[in-house]
Amino acid sequence: MSQENRLEKTNRINLLFAFYELLLTEKQQTFLKYYFHDDFSLGEIAAEFEISRQAVYEHIKRAEQVLENYESKLGLLEKHERRNRNLEDLQNALERAGVSIDNNQQINDIVHQLRE
Known part of the structure; x- marks a missing residue:
């Protein structure tokens, strides 16, 4: 993914997060904050929570899907x-x-x- 596409994706996730944060689980909120707000790497998050990088990746991907699902249904953004x-x-x-x-x-x- 190009740097420009990554920035666009990060901006979109941050905007969706602003609208739908409270509809996410605490874990989803935490992982998205670490990854998109605080710019932690998957490895840093994995070390913090003592889980695999793959598990972090899957949590983040699932949370992104949940945000997009809320947006497709509610359209607040x-x-x-x-x-x-x-x-x-x-x-x-x-x-x-x-x-x-x-x-x-x-x-x-x-x-x-x-x-x-």
């Missing part, structure tokens, strides 16, 4: 990304119309609320 794209489109349309959201507190407040 896709909705979040779509909302952000729509907000960008709105901001661009307002700028083209000569409306500065920075100078309009009401519009700025609404955009800020929608981003949360």
Whole structure:
């Protein structure tokens, strides 16, 4: 896997994790945090938990599948990304119309609320 693809995958897993973390088991949460957040190697995680690298790999792969399964059913990340794209489109349309959201507190407040 290329460095760019690995980075894309890491970013996606981190985003999915942000949405669905509490739906994972404690072990899945821990392994994903170590691997994707803290950048531990499979060997380092295996040593920490006194299991094989293969077992760590399988736990991580299973947790990734669980995250993707939740996303396919609930679509929270896709909705979040779509909302952000729509907000960008709105901001661009307002700028083209000569409306500065920075100078309009009401519009700025609404955009800020929608981003949360």
